[in-house]
Amino acid sequence: MPDAYRLYSWEHSYFSGKARAYLRYKQRMGGLGPGFEDVLATPELAMGLLIPRSGSPAVPQLEAPDGTWVQDSSEIIDHCERVHPEASVLPDADAAPCQRIASYLVELLADEWVVVPAFWQRWYFSEDGREPSHRAFNEQQWGAVMGAGLAGPARRLAGAGLFEQMFGISKARTAPQGTYAGLVHLGCDDRTEHAWQASQHRLLGLLEAHFGQHDYVLGGRPSLGDFGLMGPLYAHLYRDAVPGFALRVFFPLVTEWVERTNGEGCLNARTYDQKLYSLGPEGGLVGRPASSDGAAWLPDDAIPETLQSILGVFFEEFWPVLRTSLETLTAFVASDAHTPGGELPGKTFTATHGFEAHQTGEGALTHAFEIGGVAARRMVVPYQIWMLQRIADELRACTATPEGRAALEAMLAPHPGGTELLALDDLLRGCRVRKEGARLFSEASPSG
Ligand SMILES: N[C@@H](CCC(=O)N[C@@H](CS)C(=O)NCC(=O)O)C(=O)O
Numbered sequence: 001m002p003d004a005y006r007l008y009s010w011e012h013s014y015f016s017g018k019a020r021a022y023l024r025y026k027q028r029m030g031g032l033g034p035g036f037e038d039v040l041a042t043p044e045l046a047m048g049l050l051i052p053r054s055g056s057p058a059v060p061q062l063e064a065p066d067g068t069w070v071q072d073s074s075e076i077i078d079h080c081e082r083v084h085p086e087a088s089v090l091p092d093a094d095a096a097p098c099q100r101i102a103s104y105l106v107e108l109l110a111d112e113w114v115v116v117p118a119f120w121q122r123w124y125f126s127e128d129g130r131e132p133s134h135r136a137f138n139e140q141q142w143g144a145v146m147g148a149g150l151a152g153p154a155r156r157l158a159g160a161g162l163f164e165q166m167f168g169i170s171k172a173r174t175a176p177q178g179t180y181a182g183l184v185h186l187g188c189d190d191r192t193e194h195a196w197q198a199s200q201h202r203l204l205g206l207l208e209a210h211f212g213q214h215d216y217v218l219g220g221r222p223s224l225g226d227f228g229l230m231g232p233l234y235a236h237l238y239r240d241a242v243p244g245f246a247l248r249v250f251f252p253l254v255t256e257w258v259e260r261t262n263g264e265g266c267l268n269a270r271t272y273d274q275k276l277y278s279l280g281p282e283g284g285l286v287g288r289p290a291s292s293d294g295a296a297w298l299p300d301d302a303i304p305e306t307l308q309s310i311l312g313v314f315f316e317e318f319w320p321v322l323r324t325s326l327e328t329l330t331a332f333v334a335s336d337a338h339t340p341g342g343e344l345p346g347k348t349f350t351a352t353h354g355f356e357a358h359q360t361g362e363g364a365l366t367h368a369f370e371i372g373g374v375a376a377r378r379m380v381v382p383y384q385i386w387m388l389q390r391i392a393d394e395l396r397a398c399t400a401t402p403e404g405r406a407a408l409e410a411m412l413a414p415h416p417g418g419t420e421l422l423a424l425d426d427l428l429r430g431c432r433v434r435k436e437g438a439r440l441f442s443e444a445s446p447s448g
Contacts, residue, residue, distance in 0.1 A: 005036035005080075006063040008050060012141040014115065015073040017234030017262070019060040022077055022089065022227040024263040031087030032080065034065055042148045056346070056438030071438050073231070074107070074387065077224065089224050096301040097398035098411045099218050104391045105314050106217055107228030109203075112348060112384050113318040116188050117200035118232035118243075119349065123179055124193070125242040126163070127172045134241035139163065141239075182350035185360060187369060187378030195372025203313050204237075204251050210306035211253040213292070215260065215270070217307065220293030226261050233258050303411055315415035321369045322388065323417070323427070325380045328367045330430035332380070333442045337364055341444035344382040344433060351379055382440045386433050392424040 007023055009016035026032040041050060046057035054061055054071035062070040062079065070079045081088060091099040126135045136156070143150075143159030150158065163169040167178035176184050183189070188196050207229070210217070217225035237243045238258045248255050259267050267274065270290055277285040289295065298304065303311075332338055337358065345352035351359035358365040359379035366379050399405040399422065412418035420427070432443040 002037065002063060002065055004034040004065060005032065007036050007038050007060055007076075008041040008045060008063070009038060009060045010041060010145050012138075012145075012235045012239065013059050014118065014231045014235055015058075015111075016060040018111075018227050018231040019062070019073045019076050021230045021234065021262050022073075023080070025089070025222055025227075025261075026080060026084060026087055028263060029087035031084050033084055040145065040148055042145060054437040058347075058438060069437075072383075072435075074111070074390065075435075077227065078390075089222060089227065091218065091223065091297055091301070093394065093397040094401065094404065096297070097404040098301045098303050098407050099223070099297060101391070101394060101398055101408060102303055102307060102311060102411070103218065103223045103225040103228075104394055105311055106225030108384075108387050108391065109310075109314045109318055110225075110228035110231050110233075112381065112387065113314075113321075114200065114203065114232040115348065116183065116186050117196045118236035119179065120183055120188055120193060120196060121200075121243040122236050122240050123167075123172070123183065125240070126169065128170055132242050137241045178350065185351050185379045186349070186381075187371065187376045189376070192371050192374050192376045195374050198372050199313075199317055200237075203310070204247070204254055206306070206309045206313065207254050207257070208251045210304070210310060211257045213304065213306060214298075215257070215292040217310075219298035219302075220291040220295040221297055222261060223297065226257075230258070230261055234262060301407060308411075308414065311411075312415055315418050317371070319415075319417045319420075321367075321378070322384060323420070324367045324369060325384060326388075326427050326431055328365065328380050329382060329385055332358070332364050333431050335364065338442065341441060344440045344442055345379075346383065346438050346440045348381050348383050382433050385428070385431055386435050386440060388424060389428060389432060391421075392428055395422065395424055 005023065007016075007019060009020055020038060023032060023036045027035050039045070041059045041061070050057050050059075050061050053069040056071060058071065060073055060076060062076045064070065064079065064083070068079070070076050077089070081090065090103060093100055122138065124130065125133055126138045139156045139159035140152075141159070142162055143155035143157065146162050147155040147158030167180055168175060171177070172180045173190075214220065216222045217229070233254065237247050238255065256267070256270060259265060260270055265273070276288055276290040278288055280286040333340070345355040345359055345365065355365065357363055360366065362377070363379075366377055368375065368377055370376070395408075399408055405422075408422065409419060412421055434441045434443055
């Protein structure tokens with residue numbers, strides 16, 4: 001058994017960026033007990049260790065010092081917060097119910113909505129003939145995992161081979177496979193890709209405005225929402241070459257926030273590894289704060305307007321999709337196509353093996369939706385329902401007092417469908433899911 005936590009990850013993975021930034025922060029704050037070791041999840045470890053322990057090769061996965069195995073970035077954070085409540089990344093449910101729920105909503109938006117335009121950026125600019133292209137960079141970063149330990153050119157070949165064999169990259173537009181099929185399954189194709197890109201730019205513009213005033217989502221200290229945003233922002237929109245150039249050029253404050261939240265480098269004193277001093281009257285160094293908001297979450301459970309605008313993206317774009325997903329999954333679970341307690345699709349990206357007929361075309365686990373005014377179709381992702389259940393648990397705690405409920409109503413009321421969130425338990429009644437490692441099942445007898 002390891003002495004410290006072990007994070008099995010890839011540098012270029014969306015959810016690894018989220019979990020790693022979180023673990024680094026906890027460790028730096030002395031809130032992660034024995035600390036953690038970052039381990040490259042090579043194909044050998046994925047086959048021999050990750051799949052046997054969790055049922056999935058997906059990264060990140062966490063091995064705790066006591067042998068507990070945790071898969072999915074949100075469960076990794078939940079586990080560590082439970083075991084190490086110090087240096088918490090979540091404001092208290094009684095004292096700051098709005099900030100706590102806002103943090104979960106930003107995480108859900110970042111994990112499950114922005115995943116589409118972020119993946120699109122990586123794979124569009126890797127297709128044959130794109131100008132500019134970051135295909136070489138992308139092959140090299142995947143090759144670092146697939147051909148770990150080989151010389152540079154052999155690593156790149158390993159990446160290039162994977163792109164052809166698994167993703168059919170030369171036929172990305174005519175016969176999409178792998179990651180290209182995943183985009184189509186989530187409603188991103190020739191007709192909608194520009195609308196998805198507009199959605200991403202809208203969010204980046206709002207984040208640029210927010211980070212102009214505050215270092216993090218809730219003020220001067222990171223929270224769950226920040227680590228959630230690292231999913232799309234670190235590997236795909238900051239590290240990948242084409243979107244990474246655009247991020248630096250058009251969204252410099254978001255870029256600075258990525259580096260700050262990742263806890264790397266000294267960043268001109270805007271993070272933890274470099275000090276900011278003025279010269280005192282005697283010529284000595286006098287420390288002064290470098291962080292916004294006194295390095296604390298905003299007082300009095302405040303939700304600044306710039307954060308309300310970001311929550312607006314959640315309610316205007318994603319909430320209608322989640323509502324339809326809840327209805328579609330409820331109908332599926334009650335239908336003859338499903339046995340109560342039986343398995344449901346587990347993956348967000350690409351239809352889950354065995355469920356392709358339901359999750360593609362006009363299948364029973366697909367639904368109509370709209371992005372930027374374009375009507376399209378996408379698959380239901382039961383993992384998103386699991387994430388909503390997690391928020392329902394939080395909502396129960398945060399609305400336990402009349403004051404908490406009133407505060408949340410005030411935060412949610414300005415948004416279309418906002419107060420429907422307060423009825424989440426009712427909306428979930430016919431489609432609650434159970435998670436076992438990477439696998440999802442319907443609840444044998446839906447509650448209610
Ligand atoms: N919901 C998961 C997603 C994990 C995930 O999808 N990881 C991707 C890389 S970022 C992956 O490993 N995909 C390969 C696979 O699913 O086999 C989380 O929060 O960690």
